[in-house]
Amino acid sequence: MCSTASLPESTHFCLCHTVWPDAVPAPRLPQLRQLKGRWFCVCPNCNFYIGGHDGFENSRAAVAMWQSCCRPGDQHIQTLWIRDYAAQGVKTEAAA
Numbered sequence: 328m329c330s331t332a333s334l335p336e337s338t339h340f341c342l343c344h345t346v347w348p349d350a351v352p353a354p355r356l357p358q359l360r361q362l363k364g365r366w367f368c369v370c371p372n373c374n375f376y377i378g379g380h381d382g383f384e385n386s387r388a389a390v391a392m393w394q395s396c397c398r399p400g401d402q403h404i405q406t407l408w409i410r411d412y413a414a415q416g417v418k419t420e421a422a423a
Contacts, residue, residue: 334356334357334359334390335390337394338356338357338390338393338394339393339394339397339398339399340354340355340356340357340397340399341354341355341357341370341372341373341375341397342375342397342399342404342405342408343370343372343373343375343412344372345399345405346405346408346409346412347373351372351373352372354372355370355371355372357369357370357371357377357393357397358370358371359386359389359390361386362382363382365378365381365382365383365384366378366382366383366384366385366386366388366389367382367383367389368389368390368392368393373412375408375411375412375415376415377389377392377393377396378392396408396411
């Protein structure tokens, strides 16, 4: 299940377009996904995701965490994003 309908209008874009400005297509809103009753937010460009291994019990928690982890204009948040992206082991063309 994927849905973007329940994302608030103020949802931040993923930081991949900031980290790799020439390699990532235009920023897009994350996809809100439900898997086995657990919620995740996933970037359609780089596959960065919020929700860890277990996900969140509700969609609002997933969106709130996304907002915290992808806040634009904050160097510390961007450093944490890069660390978390590397820890996820996500392989994309943008990262290559």
